[in-house]
Amino acid sequence: MKEAPVFQIVGYKNSGKTSLLSDLIAFGAEREEKVAAIKRHTHEEPLKVMHHETDSYRLHEAGSFMTGVDSPGRFQLELSHQEDYTLDKLIFLYRQFDPDLIAVEGYKNEAYPKAVIIKREEDLELLDQLHNIQLVITWNEAMTAGVPFPVVALKDWRKRLSEVYRLAKGEESRER
Numbered sequence: 001m002k003e004a005p006v007f008q009i010v011g012y013k014n015s016g017k018t019s020l021l022s023d024l025i026a027f028g029a030e031r032e033e034k035v036a037a038i039k040r041h042t043h044e045e046p047l048k049v050m051h052h053e054t055d056s057y058r059l060h061e062a063g064s065f066m067t068g069v070d071s072p073g074r075f076q077l078e079l080s081h082q083e084d085y086t087l088d089k090l091i092f093l094y095r096q097f098d099p100d101l102i103a104v105e106g107y108k109n110e111a112y113p114k115a116v117i118i119k120r121e122e123d124l125e126l127l128d129q130l131h132n133i134q135l136v137i138t139w140n141e142a143m144t145a146g147v148p149f150p151v152v153a154l155k156d157w158r159k160r161l162s163e164v165y166r167l168a169k170g171e172e173s174r175e176r
Contacts, residue, residue: 004036004099006091007168009137010108010130011117020117020137020157021105024168027161028101036099038090040106087112101169113170115152118144134167 009021021037028035056069060078069076079085087107094102104112108130115135116126121143127133136151138144144151152160166172 004095004102005168005170006102006104006112007134008104008107008110008112008114009117010106010114011119011126011137012123015117015119015123016137016139016154017105017117020115021103023158023161024165025103027165028103033100034098035101035103036094036097038087038094038102038104038107040104101165103168113168115164115168116149135164 007024009017009024011017018039021039025035025037056067056076056078060067060080065080067078087104087110091102104110108114108116108126111131113132113134114130115137116130116133117137117139118124118126119139124143124147127136127147127149133149136144136147136149137154137157138151139154141151141153152164157164163172
């Protein structure tokens, strides 16, 4: 069995990561592919526990470090931890469910294939700092005219989703 490919969409805060990742996931889902998502939450406020005031919440509050709820067609998992889990560990867990693609938002310093969003001129520094860049998504084509990576203008994102999805799955190599 082939391991699910991993593809990251990275950029600074409010650059459009979640919107673009949502489009990519929807594209795969429309083709009846199983796309799994991992999102990095770096904000100071803690995540909200699933289904406040439910049995799963009571189990969590009782001290369960891992609480899963399985129902017809849906499984939710909450995992409390003191140390940060590496992206590799999360990907290992996700691969147990045989996805066709693991789409990751954030974790910009990881070495998985990635698209980098460039919204402002100061964001261009990411292109020198990050590894395994497959694609640049730009808010301003003039700003990214000289970059050594394939570029997709934000305005063309949806028109080029088929191409981006193949790239994300490793079915299409990036061109220079």
